[in-house]
Amino acid sequence: MKEPITYTKAFEELQAIVAEIEQGEISVDELSAKVKRASELIKVCKEKLTNTEEDVNKILKELDAEG
Amino acid sequence: MKEPITYTKAFEELQAIVAEIEQGEISVDELSAKVKRASELIKVCKEKLTNTEEDVNKILKELDAEG
Amino acid sequence: MKEPITYTKAFEELQAIVAEIEQGEISVDELSAKVKRASELIKVCKEKLTNTEEDVNKILKELDAEG
Amino acid sequence: MKEPITYTKAFEELQAIVAEIEQGEISVDELSAKVKRASELIKVCKEKLTNTEEDVNKILKELDAEG
Amino acid sequence: MKEPITYTKAFEELQAIVAEIEQGEISVDELSAKVKRASELIKVCKEKLTNTEEDVNKILKELDAEG
Amino acid sequence: MKEPITYTKAFEELQAIVAEIEQGEISVDELSAKVKRASELIKVCKEKLTNTEEDVNKILKELDAEG
Amino acid sequence: MSELIRDKTVFTLTEVAKSIQKTIADRYTSAFWIKAEMNKLNYYSHSGHCYPELVEKVNGRVVAQMRSTLWSDDYININNRFLKMLNEPLKDGIKILFQARIKYDAQYGLSLHITDIDPSFTLGDLEKEKQETIERLKKEGVFDLNKKAVLSLLPQRLAIISVETSKGYADFMEVIEKNPFGYKFFHMLFPAILQGENAIDSINYQLSRIEKVKSHFDVVAIIRGGGGDVGLSCYNNYAMAKTIALFPLPVVTGIGHATNETVAEMISFQNAITPTKIAEFLIQKFHNFAVPVSEAKQQIIQEARQQLLDANSLLQSEAKLFKHITIGMIQRNKNLVNTHTRSMIQDAGYVFRSERNKLSTARQTVLKDATNQLQRAKQETGNLHQTFVRGSKTFLAAGNISLQSLEKNIEIMNPVHVLKRGYSISLLNGKAIRSTGELNENDLITTTLFDGTFESTVKKILPQQS
Numbered sequence: 001m002k003e004p005i006t007y008t009k010a011f012e013e014l015q016a017i018v019a020e021i022e023q024g025e026i027s028v029d030e031l032s033a034k035v036k037r038a039s040e041l042i043k044v045c046k047e048k049l050t051n052t053e054e055d056v057n058k059i060l061k062e063l064d065a066e067g
Numbered sequence: 068m069k070e071p072i073t074y075t076k077a078f079e080e081l082q083a084i085v086a087e088i089e090q091g092e093i094s095v096d097e098l099s100a101k102v103k104r105a106s107e108l109i110k111v112c113k114e115k116l117t118n119t120e121e122d123v124n125k126i127l128k129e130l131d132a133e134g
Numbered sequence: 135m136k137e138p139i140t141y142t143k144a145f146e147e148l149q150a151i152v153a154e155i156e157q158g159e160i161s162v163d164e165l166s167a168k169v170k171r172a173s174e175l176i177k178v179c180k181e182k183l184t185n186t187e188e189d190v191n192k193i194l195k196e197l198d199a200e201g
Numbered sequence: 202m203k204e205p206i207t208y209t210k211a212f213e214e215l216q217a218i219v220a221e222i223e224q225g226e227i228s229v230d231e232l233s234a235k236v237k238r239a240s241e242l243i244k245v246c247k248e249k250l251t252n253t254e255e256d257v258n259k260i261l262k263e264l265d266a267e268g
Numbered sequence: 269m270k271e272p273i274t275y276t277k278a279f280e281e282l283q284a285i286v287a288e289i290e291q292g293e294i295s296v297d298e299l300s301a302k303v304k305r306a307s308e309l310i311k312v313c314k315e316k317l318t319n320t321e322e323d324v325n326k327i328l329k330e331l332d333a334e335g
Numbered sequence: 336m337k338e339p340i341t342y343t344k345a346f347e348e349l350q351a352i353v354a355e356i357e358q359g360e361i362s363v364d365e366l367s368a369k370v371k372r373a374s375e376l377i378k379v380c381k382e383k384l385t386n387t388e389e390d391v392n393k394i395l396k397e398l399d400a401e402g
Numbered sequence: 403m404s405e406l407i408r409d410k411t412v413f414t415l416t417e418v419a420k421s422i423q424k425t426i427a428d429r430y431t432s433a434f435w436i437k438a439e440m441n442k443l444n445y446y447s448h449s450g451h452c453y454p455e456l457v458e459k460v461n462g463r464v465v466a467q468m469r470s471t472l473w474s475d476d477y478i479n480i481n482n483r484f485l486k487m488l489n490e491p492l493k494d495g496i497k498i499l500f501q502a503r504i505k506y507d508a509q510y511g512l513s514l515h516i517t518d519i520d521p522s523f524t525l526g527d528l529e530k531e532k533q534e535t536i537e538r539l540k541k542e543g544v545f546d547l548n549k550k551a552v553l554s555l556l557p558q559r560l561a562i563i564s565v566e567t568s569k570g571y572a573d574f575m576e577v578i579e580k581n582p583f584g585y586k587f588f589h590m591l592f593p594a595i596l597q598g599e600n601a602i603d604s605i606n607y608q609l610s611r612i613e614k615v616k617s618h619f620d621v622v623a624i625i626r627g628g629g630g631d632v633g634l635s636c637y638n639n640y641a642m643a644k645t646i647a648l649f650p651l652p653v654v655t656g657i658g659h660a661t662n663e664t665v666a667e668m669i670s671f672q673n674a675i676t677p678t679k680i681a682e683f684l685i686q687k688f689h690n691f692a693v694p695v696s697e698a699k700q701q702i703i704q705e706a707r708q709q710l711l712d713a714n715s716l717l718q719s720e721a722k723l724f725k726h727i728t729i730g731m732i733q734r735n736k737n738l739v740n741t742h743t744r745s746m747i748q749d750a751g752y753v754f755r756s757e758r759n760k761l762s763t764a765r766q767t768v769l770k771d772a773t774n775q776l777q778r779a780k781q782e783t784g785n786l787h788q789t790f791v792r793g794s795k796t797f798l799a800a801g802n803i804s805l806q807s808l809e810k811n812i813e814i815m816n817p818v819h820v821l822k823r824g825y826s827i828s829l830l831n832g833k834a835i836r837s838t839g840e841l842n843e844n845d846l847i848t849t850t851l852f853d854g855t856f857e858s859t860v861k862k863i864l865p866q867q868s
Contacts, residue, residue, distance in 0.1 A: 088749040183754055190750050254773075363713050
């Protein structure tokens with residue numbers, strides 16, 4: 001599931017889950033699954049952020065090297 | 068009986084029993100059985116809450132560790 | 135007679151006797167028997183109450199123990 | 202004759218005899234017998250009352266003792 | 269003759285005699301005899317009354333004594 | 336992709352990317368690709384500043400040929 | 403004089419010419435001020451004389467034409483004044499206001515002998531020509547065309563119209579070639595005359611050449627410099643200006659002079675006072691390109707990092723919020739469950755207490771009411787007992803009283819009491835004698851007294867007389 005989801009989608013879904021929980025739209029029964037999903041999403045987001053940061057740094061290092 | 072019942076159902080039934088007891092709608096004859104049932108429901112609810120809480124804490128701990 | 139009678143039935147019968155006695159509908163001849171019956175019913179009820187209370191307390195103690 | 206007669210019957214008969222005597226509906230010839238009867242009835246009634254009272258007290262004392 | 273006559277009969281006869289005498293229907297010849305008879309009847313009645321009174325008093329005394 | 340793009344297009348695209356990034360119109364998902372693209376474009380542009388491929392002889396030949 | 407030939411009066415050509423000369427000399431005794439266009443100056447350098455060709459045009463068509471002469475001394479004098487006032491020499495194609503005499507020569511025909519030319523008229527006319535050029539270009543809608551031409555983002559390839567040996571060209575190349583930024587230009591010189599009448603054709607020619615190879619160039623630079631300010635009116639020329647205006651590449655001009663801006667400069671893509679300025683303009687274009695490119699790097703680095711930082715902090719705050727509300731929700735539910743548990747314990751306890759109370763009340767009621775009832779029954783029984791005793795006694799007393807009353811009555815009626823008072827009862831045959839009529843003499847009667855009887859015989863009967 002990690003591959004196809006985008007950071008944007010993942011973050012939006014995370015926000016949606018948080019909003020649902022905040023507005024009491026989730027029952028305790030669903031909470032565990034939602035928490036799991038949220039955790040996956042957070043991981044996906046972090047991973048994507050880290051990867052992107054590495055990519056960007058690498059590119060910029062190259063750019064600097066070339067002058 | 069623990070497996071199939073949801074937290075929501077359990078909590079609603081618990082509320083109903085508590086309300087019945089509060090409003091004196093339960094006879095002494097039924098009381099023991101009702102309290103037993105309520106106690107089971109409370110256990111179910113607590114268990115579910117505890118499990119969810121553990122899940123959440125675990126996930127968030129992982130997240131903190133990673134982040 | 136103790137086994138089959140319910141608390142509710144016993145209490146209702148007790149109330150009926152009390153009402154009869156209160157309204158003077160019982161003759162002196164019956165009085166002793168009625169008082170005896172009432173006393174039996176009170177015993178039955180008390181016993182049931184005590185048993186129920188013990189049950190309930192046991193259940194609740196278990197509940198507390200489990201947290 | 203003591204066993205079968207009830208307090209109620211006894212009291213009624215007593216009332217009737219007393220009324221007869223009061224209203225002079227009795228001859229001197231009968232008086233002695235009537236007085237005898239009345240006296241018996243009074244004894245019966247008093248005895249029954251006393252017994253009943255003792256019974257009731259005993260029953261209730263037992264009840265109290267049992268708690 | 270004493271035994272069989274009742275107080276009531278005696279008293280009635282006595283009354284009848286008094287009535288006859290009062291209405292002057294009795295000859296002087298009979299008068300004495302009637303008076304004699306009346307006298308006898310009075311004696312009978314007194315005796316009966318006294319006996320009855322004694323009986324009654326005895327009975328009532330017994331009653332009081334008993335309670 | 337380096338070959339066909341003109342420095343003008345490169346410059347425009349670069350500026351567009353800068354504007355997008357500045358206005359936060361680029362998602363994290365696109366960021367890496369955009370930065371990479373920007374880096375390529377920067378290379379193209381910088382190269383252009385210090386290089387030109389025109390050849391006087393070729394131009395003179397063209398001038399002579401036609402006129 | 404004239405002769406007659408076959409009835410006709412015939413003059414010789416000389417006679418006619420002399421007649422015309424005389425007539426003109428008589429008619430035009432003084433000099434005139436005339437205005438005309440000097441189509442050609444026709445300066446002859448070895449003699450120093452000029453034979454200007456004068457015309458008048460209406461709507462471009464020649465309606466009058468005349469030859470003229472301007473002698474060397476006059477020419478030098480007038481030309482100096484022109485140069486001084488117009489920065490232009492006397493030249494072809496200008497309008498002039500001149501003083502002239504009409505002269506007829508038999509050999510050369512009619513001509514005007516120019517003695518003076520007013521440079522201020524020509525100045526006005528040149529200015530007028532400039533204005534006309536501007537208006538015409540505007541009217542044709544081409545005035546702004548070169549300004550609207552698109553200059554390459556990097557005007558890197560330069561077609562230079564200049565003179566290789568000129569100072570302007572050298573200045574320009576110095577700046578372009580030795581720029582400290584390492585900007586690389588490609589340039590190619592298209593040599594041309596840059597001032598005077600010939601400049602128009604020369605420049606137009608080179609422009610036409612450049613146009614052929616325009617794809618190799620980004621910009622055309624017309625660079626002049628060091629040649630003084632003379633002969634620049636060519637840049638007001640309509641033909642040249644139009645060529646520049648219509649030129650497909652942007653044309654930048656660095657003509658370098660202190661006089662008024664020429665039309666060519668006005669309509670050029672960019673005009674600079676000096677060639678150096680043109681070079682700087684081009685360098686500036688490079689800057690305009692280079693600076694954003696190198697800034698872009700910084701901006702992208704900064705923004706990308708900032709965005710990642712922002713995203714990271716947003717993510718973390720979302721994660722924190724998520725944790726907070728999730729735990730809050732669990733806590734809330736725990737509290738609810740606990741509340742219900744406590745409530746149930748309390749309520750169950752209440753049920754027990756309440757039921758116990760009810761039972762206790764029932765017991766008390768039973769005790770109280772049973773006792774009361776017994777008490778009441780005792781009372782009733784006691785009352786009845788008393789009534790019974792009293793009734794019995796009353797009954798007996800009543801029996802006594804009635805018996806005594808009867809006894810008293812009987813006692814009263816007992817004849818003994820009458821007899822005691824002296825009365826007696828006499829009986830005849832056992833019957834009380836109530837009347838004397840019942841008696842017969844000698845009847846034996848029995849008389850009763852209170853204390854006994856006696857017997858006697860009737861002796862005499864005495865009935866009562868009433």
